[in-house]
Amino acid sequence: MESQPNKQTGWCNGIAVDLYSGGVGKSCLLLQFTDKRFQPVHDLTIGVEFGARMITIDGKQIKLQIWDTAGQEAFRSITRSYYRGAAGALLVYDITRRETFNHLTTWLEDARQHSNSNMVIMLIGNKSDLESRREVKKEEGEAFAREHGLIFMETSAKTAANVEEAFINTAKEIYEKIQEGVFDINNEVCCTFLLNLAS
Amino acid sequence: MFRSRSWFGSGLWKPKNPHSLEHLKYLYNVLAKNQIVSENNRGLLVETLRSIAEILIWGDQNDSSVFDFFLEKNMLSFFFKIMKQKCGSYVCVQLLQTLNILFENIRNETSLYYLLSNNHVNSIIVHKFDFSDEEVMAYYISFLKTLSLKLNAHTIHFFYNEHTNDFPLYTEAIKFFNHPESMVRIAVRTLTLNVYRVEDKSMLKFIRDKTAAPYFSNLVWFIGNHILELDTCVRNDADHQSQNRLSDLVAEHLDHLHYLNDILSLDIEDLNQVLTDHLLNKLLIPLYVYSLTKRRRHSQLEDTKPHVSSVVSLFLLSQVFLIITHVPLVYVLASIILTGDMDIFSQGASENLVSYRVAQGTATIKPGFVAPTETLEKSLESSTTCSIDSTEHETPQHAECETGMDTQVGDSEPSAVAEDGTVDSIEAYVNITDEEKEQRLALESGVAPPLPLAGTSSGNSSQQQFLANKPFLEMIVNTLQCSENDYAALFALCLLYALGHNPGVNRDLLDGILFLSGRESTKHWYSTLLAERLIRIISTSCQPNCRVRLVTLELSIRLLTQLVMKNGQSYLHDAHLAAVEGAKEESTCLLRNFYKSEEIFLDMFEDEYSEMQKRPLNVEWLMMDSNILLPPTGTPMTGIEFSKRLPCGEVERARRAIRVFFLIRELSLMLAMEPETQLPLTNPQSCVHVNNVLDLNNSDLIACTVATKEGSKIRRFLVIDVIQLILVEPDTRRLGWGVAKFVGFLQDIEVTGDKDDSRCLHITIHRPLPSGSSTNRVPLLSARFIFDDHIRCMAAKQRLTKGRIKARQKKMHMIARLLDLPSNVQPCPSPPAYTVLAHRHSDGTNSRSRLAREPGHHRPLFTANNKVPGFATVAMRRESLPPGRMASPAKIRSDSQERHARNGHVVRSREGSPRLPRPRSEEIPLEDMGSKHKPRSGVSGTPSPPTEVNNGASQFPLKRPSFPSLYPPAPVGTPEPPSPVAVSTLESQVAEVETERPPAPPSEETSFTQMPFENGVLDKEDRKTRRRGMVETV
Ligand SMILES: Nc1nc2c(ncn2[C@@H]2O[C@H](COP(=O)(O)OP(=O)(O)O)[C@@H](O)[C@H]2O)c(=O)[nH]1
């Protein structure tokens, strides 16, 4: 890397959690962000559950780790730990399928019960490129986010619109909390993301 | 089938369609030509690896020849070759990610088997990557975890080699069980669980024989050190400075317990035996249980053995019993705590518990919290390479003994355990040793006969017997004394609760201790000592300024009812019952001090009630809260929930008194087996609900148009009931009937006129929502009501304003009755909140507010509409607070609480309703505005005659709640110091039950602001003469 990595570089862990059946685009988002190669062209679906990338905030390099926890709900201790270990979570729904939006409340309750109360949660309405098939209005997503104190964005893993911004804004928010001392620096987890993936 | 030419035309680096066999062939060539990693080809290799993964997945889903080619050329071996060179993390990471994606996405079983078949994967697993690189570590462990998710009875053979006794996937992974990065640890735990759940006998035998002892002993050591750290954190943080660190440590402990429970719940007998053995003898007994004794004798010499404070150990043991349900483990642990003595530390669990046969198998290790002799890595090396099984002789198998017990593990009903486990558990008691018999005798002698025990002193001989030679139980019971505060007592209560609710703890063990005795000889006896300790906590809670938190009180009550009740029947002795009734009296007295005509008192009262109904104590959640590990505090600035800290300021003292009153009232009713008939103040059954069809012949109806901010306009008829405001639309089927389209409580209403339009009112109806969950601050309805003319508008305003006052007044009377308050504390009606705000600082000098300004009364502790948490008003209690101190964070809301639920959809259904034809205004005659002025109740101490309660509502075909008749006039609010409350001893309380306690008038200490009164609001009274509202139906 060209710039000398800052000594205070930390890992930002994030998790992606699956609400429901899948298919909202978590994996595509993850790949789009960590590995620009895999774009959902040719209808090839690639599952991936982990990715890492370095970003720079305030001149400081921060490593983001993103974990998709889909398919690991069999053990209570594991779900619990994932929620807890993460500094941030992306709650993803598919704007072309209302049922994925309707499940957000359940997921959120679950997350709030298990997670660190400081976990930064970003709500993402994915597949914004499919405007013609939209079932959930942008305003609805905004209202939900406002009501529950989440950050909100609509993204497209296909066109890459807002993908970068979504992850980086979440990371920024986490970083601010670290600066405020809300997250314990001694804690090895600087910044983990859960990709919930509310699919 | 596939094209040889890319039809995307973007062939900068891709010579072909990226998803084709040709493309893979091309990539193969790239790999073949670049077998040596160099600075120059690094980037190319990474791209190539990425593309290979992509094309393989495509092939898996679309074209099997792709995979065939990959296997034919043994391309995986290239991966391995690259890896073996010091290729640097850039390439390494891509390699691992490619493998990860590959294994995660291959759906075709045959393809997967091929990928696994040539042992390359195992070579990759055992490869020594540069694990000091965080990124490599993360991708590596993630790869192993992905593989573990693919394990099943077939694939397991690719990873576990029976002949060489080799299982690198598992043994490599567990070496990272204590990695500093939590995500790595989680991945390891996930992997182990995924391995254990594969049903393969020989693999599990390998796990047990070769890895279980080393892994579990290291794990247990790791957990133990963690709690030593936790203990240090608690010791050094009396000032709540490191809440975050502490909460992480507590959550980590919970993670560990959940993980252990997940393993134990897989029900793998052999494995569970080893794990239980290690947990009991190397952690729970020598560290947790041992530490219980660490407070009893302050003179105790410095202890060199590792231990934590007794508070921490109570907390941790509570967590253990709340989470872990494995019968052999919790049974043995519970027996030790309830009946064991100090010998346990020298002899181990087995000798004391021979009766429990399972314990024989488990207790083979001498108890002691000591470090494993070698690192896990070392032990794994030696145990998997040398043929001598080091663990075999250490843990003899008693599989056949355990079978019976293990079937119980899944049972969640405690009673089921006793019944199902007949063979083992009954035998366990029949076959008891002398020592055990002695213990049981001692135990039973501590159980009280079902006769009143005079004096109920806790020092009598049977009580001493009860605790004889049971240092742990003695410690728990003694901790229940809240001498200074309830810090440790809360945890003792939690532990008792957790013991009583663990499905794996045999009921026999708790007989007479935590539950009524069920044995013939001692039927319905209970431990008087415990009951008295609990009652002591309950009565202490009723003292002003006591140091018992609400959560402690609630838990004590719960344990007491559990102890003395069975099937809804109470077996509490009269003396004890008298003490409880005494406490109830005291709590009533305490609350009387706060009873005021103050507007906010009613809102608080209802708010606290619904909050308590909605959120009963959840001990599991309580035990997840690290904050309670720090000494109790009063300040809300710690962010600690109200019920888990002491009250801060006058408002919170009032809230606390309200809750104490509710809790003890409920207990008293329950013991008397009486239903609650007076709470909540609003009976939802007697309210009008949306879509109810109402007979409005004879009711006052005011036509209006409701205009919302969103721009909708709907024609409705306004009906003002005793407690509700109802908007109806005419029922098309029956003349004179209407359908309720919106309902709101009059007590939550805010009405203001419109400066520009005399036909308009702005009406806001607040949502009755508990302050705790105030996420939704949107009012139930906020709209402009347009009436036909100025007169009707004025009439509506008056009736609404008056309705609000009366609704509140009635509830205040109901509260007075609950508090056995005679008429001398007549609440004054209060003006609407907005009026209060408008007048508080301006004039407020009209004649009716005279009382409010009497010395000692005008104390605006509350700003009615202030909803900002953390906002503090200046304390007015000069006499008790040092100047400059903050008090009473005004979190109080002006809108009140009652039923929730119906909200939301109400508005929606209103919007959806069809517009009404606008009736001509002449059809709704106005009431005679000038008639019958009446004296206003309360304002000048004059009671309102009961007849006034009646308005249009009595004609509704619905049941109305009947309100208590009003009290005769009496002087209001003579300042008086609070009546001294007797120091709580059981004896004195018993005595007090007989004598009627005089009601405490409002005290100086606790006075709420008397609201200034808006002039003119009440000028018009309820009409005696009422004309029928005629509704023209469509
Ligand atoms: N049009 C469009 N399709 C997308 C987008 N994101 C994902 N998809 C498609 O949605 C499907 C599911 O995506 P995936 O990432 O596997 O969802 P996951 O189950 O949540 O991981 C795939 O067919 C993707 O190609 C997007 O932003 N726009």
Ligand SMILES: [Mg+2]
């Ligand atoms: Mg996925």
